[in-house]
Amino acid sequence: MTLLRDHELTHAFDRASHTYDRLTALNPGYRSDLLRSAHRLRLPHGGRGLRVLDLGCGTGASTRALLRAAPYARITAVDASAGMLEQARAKRWPPNVRFVHRSAEQIPTTEDDGSYDAVFAAYLFRNVAEPGAVLEAVRALLRPGGRLLVHEYSLSGSPVHRAVWNTVCRGVIVPAGTLTGDRALYHHLWRSVLDFDTAPVFARRIARAGFPFVRTVPVGGWQTGIVHAFLARSGEEPARADAS
Template sequence: MFRLFDRTARTYDRLNDLLSLGLHRLWKRQAVALLQPRPGARIVDLCCGTADLAVLLAEQVRPHGRVIGVDGSAAALQQALQRAAERPWLPLEFIQGDVLALPLPPGAADGVMMAYGLRNLPSAAAGLRVIRHLLRPHGRAVVLDFNRPSRPLWAQAQRSYLQRVVVPVARMVDLEAEYTYLERSIATFATGTEQETLARQAGFAVARHHPVAGGLMGLLELRL
């Protein structure tokens, strides 16, 4: 899996802008607003990728807070470090490693963010347990990811978009295999209701899944 993201790291942000018509930036800002990071807070951004979301979080917690970005892809973190170097005033640091085996103690964070990562873990339940482990009492977390629409028309529209737009565009930059995987991963990903159930089983007192973009995306809001 890490090799997949190593391959896509250099073009990841440009493709996101192109394929979502820039809307992924709006969805990430919605995720940040739902997390409600405050100055001085310590936030862990799991599966941080190239750190576009980590930068948004760091802007909210500065000057005395901290954002720790975690990702298993060395190439993605190289892009993240370059982005952070352009903003040296932001309180950012990065850890390369497996999200399911982090060297962080229990209660290390006031908040946890994960965007487009839970779906790619070997176990969504295990990922939610890691988030629970990281949070301090009364902590909050938000998970942003693709959603499996409950309405057949929306589900068909999502499949058509992936097959007729996403994969052909990815083919043009020699990333067809990496983006063909996207449809398969969504098809086997837990639904919003299933995510809520898994989160409660992991120990969260509040677990609410909010459909975004007509149900094509989803925000899972978690609180202890």
């Protein structure tokens, strides 16, 4: 089975949106790891006066993490899947959170250049055709010193971690997706992680997109060596997120 691309992947997410939260809840640490990554942005004063973009928000788990880490930030959450956004919007949100139906590839067509203090992207970059181009577009969205946090399935490069991922997918992820009728999507998840950049390669890709400061942090638990958080800062000026 080949990887899903573009409209096929969007349609698969639409189809799986009704069961997506239940399946991710089976992943130990899924939400707590997102929250930990959101806190790594270190947005001061609860994000008061700051604009944050949640790129690829899905059903809103990453948006909820951002809201908990920075309850006063103005959060714009975007996703390409109408079905996932429908699930996100059905939840309760304060007025400082808004959802927009837009793909990551459409970001360069907006007029938001230099508008955001931080961008959060969870489980997104494996699913875009040209991650380098999207990273460059994200860089343009950020103010000087703005921060990017990418939370992504990106293998360490160790054969052990690759073997763990294969075992979990064969034994848990793909069978669970098959039960809900969404085998194609979860098979895509499995194969896309194997095909995506390893953590060191992706960190270099981020740097090439115009982020001179990149730090890679492994996620703990069973996902050690499988999921990483990549924290990057744009430009030479101190990030507003570092203010105290």
